[in-house]
Amino acid sequence: MADKQAFFDYINNGYTTKGDFLNLGAAMLDGETVKDAYVKIPLKTLNRHGLIAGATGTGKTKTLQIIAENLSEKGIPVLLMDVKGDLSGIAEPGTNNAKIEERHASIGFPYEAKKFPAEILSLSDQEGVRLRATVSEFGPVLLARILDLSDVQSGIVSVIFKYCDDNKMPLLDLKDFKKILQYSTDEGKKEFDDAYGRISSSSTGAILRKVVELEQQGADLFFGEKSFDPQDLLRINENGMGYINILRLTDIQDRPKLFSTFMLSLLAExxxxFPEQGDSGRPELVIFVDEAHLIFNEASSALLNQIESIVKLIRSKGVGLYFVTQNPTDVPDAVLSQLGLKIQHALRAFTAKDRKAIKLTAENYPLSDYYKTDEVLTALGIGEALVSVLNEKGIPTPLARTMLRAPMSRMDVLTNDELKGLLKTSKLIPKYNEVTDRESAYEMLNEKIEIANKEEVKEKAEKEKEAARKTTSSRSSSSRRSTSNPWLKTLSSPTVIRSVLGILGKMMK
Known part of the structure; x- marks a missing residue:
């Protein structure tokens, strides 16, 4: 049995912080909670990203909820990507019970029920603030990576964007992009060939098929206007609490391409x-990506490189990214190495492969004199987790088996009436939910083609008129030549004709 006081000092010294912090709960020793041995996350390090992992049913979503609530309470806005649809209860206060009272008594502070300002967002036809972006805002590089195009095809996309820029044609939705693709090798072939070089119709056909595949996952709803302004994620309510923006993704679990498209466009925007933040001591925004494996499992190597680059760079803007998934191996090593906070819920060892994965997972955490990490990983209860964070100097804290506090808000979803009531109070729905379709590349190209067709018809009519005029002129000239020939004049004279007819008449008698 380890010395409890020594462990208490070990945790408190390891998690000491001079600045503001979030309190996750209390550390545990030999399966029991050590009261007041608080496990704290300095606000200063929350832009260093993080991971929340664990098997199904071990409490990952509730941990996400706890951190989001605490951030909101500190005036820090949050974006939650809610794939399972079980986070809307944040907008209503939780309910106390004996188990929660017992949990908080063992941790060392009382339970408080509280609701938080929330905004419901949507990428599809589900109710909520509609999120959109234009094709132009994506740019040729990001669009090519989303579509997983070859170098040649990516070059064509760049030419398409250049043509639209040169001709002041807005690329707003996929309808615009498909139209300009078709135009480049059809009606506008000569124009493109002269200005930008030859574009292969087989290459544009391949790109078009990739666009159709993206459309089939619902991207036609995402691309368009009005574009969502990321500044609207940074709202604070009248009580100084940060808004928790809940993006409902329950209907796109089987459409990872759309999920990836949205996430990358948002992070790029x-x-x-966002301005460079410097050392402000607190993040501007924290984003939680639930079921993160949906992004990484389907991503191409080019897309993974883009995600890795953004993860490395975006923290300088004061933005923290937190990936929530079942196993740390779901996250690529290059991304995993950038994650400062690690919260690991229980893992299950049903097979030899599972046991190997647990040993690998244990190696991601600091060594501890108090735990055999691989054994603890399979012994954690619901609402317990192994935690390692970065302290204010950027050094990993001691590994702590933690009894997590209970969420202050409801641990269940809103009813339909509650959801409708929340949507009615939204200030963003009137701003973003009116669909606009102003003149863009599609309409401008159709008009250009129509004008060209009219010119072609007019030119053809003029050519036909000219041909007819020449034919008439030729006949007239031939007639004049006939009447000017003296022999023809003699033969066609009335005297000759009467003589010939007279002779013919006698012969017939």
Missing amino acids: IYAT
Whole structure:
């Protein structure tokens, strides 16, 4: 049995912080909670990203909820990507019970029920603030990576964007992009060949098929106007609490391409528009990506490289990224190495492969004199986790088996009436849910083709008119030549004709 006081000092010294922090709960020793041995996350390090992992049913979603609530309470806005649809209860206060009272008594502070300001967002036809982005905002590089195009095809996409820029044609939705692709090797072939070089119809056909595949996953709903402004994720309510923006993704679990498309476009837009933060001591925004394996499992190598680059760069903008998944191996090593906070719920060892995975997972955590990490990973109860964070100096804290506090908000979803009531109070729905379809590349190209067709018809009519005029002129000239020939004049004279007819008449008698 380890010395409890020594362990208490070990945790408190390891998790000491001079600045503001989030309190996750209390450390555990030999299966029991050590009261007041708090496991704290410094606000200063929350832009260093993190991982919440564990088997199904071990409490990952509730841990995500706990951190989101605490951030909101500190005035830090949050974006939750809610794939399972079980986070809307954040907008209503939780309910106390004997188990929660017992949990908090063992941790060392009382339970408080509280609701938090929430906004419901949607990528599809589900109710909520509609999120959209234009094709132009994606740019040729990101669009090519989303579509997983070859170098040649990527070059064609760049030419398409250049043509639209040169001709002031807005690329707003996929309808615009498909139209300009077709135009480049059809009606506009000569124009493109002269200005940008030859474009192969087989290459544009391949790109078009990739666009159709993206459309089939619902991307036609995402691309368009009005574009969502990431600044609207940074709202604070009248009580100084940060908004928790809940993106409902329950209907796109089987459409990972759309999920990846949205996430990358949002992160790229945030990186492009947010100012460099420097050492402010707190993040501007924290984003939680639930069921993160949906992104990584389906991503091409080019897309993974883009995600890795953004993860490395975006923390300088004061943005923290937290991936929630079942196993740390779901996250690529290059991304995993960038994650400062690690919260590991229980893993299950049903097979030899599972046991190997657990040993690998244990190696991701600091060594501890108090735990055999691989054994603890299979012994954690619901609402317990192994935690390692970065302290204010960027050094990993001691590994702590932690009894996590209970969420302050409801641990269940909103009813339909509650959801409708929340949507009615939204200030963003009137701003973003009206669909606009202003003149863009599709309409401009159709008009250009129509004008060209009219010109072609007009030119053809003029040519036919000219041909008819020449034919008439030729006949007239031939007639004039006939009447000017003296022999023809003699033969066609009335005297000759009467003589010939007279002779014919006698012969017939």
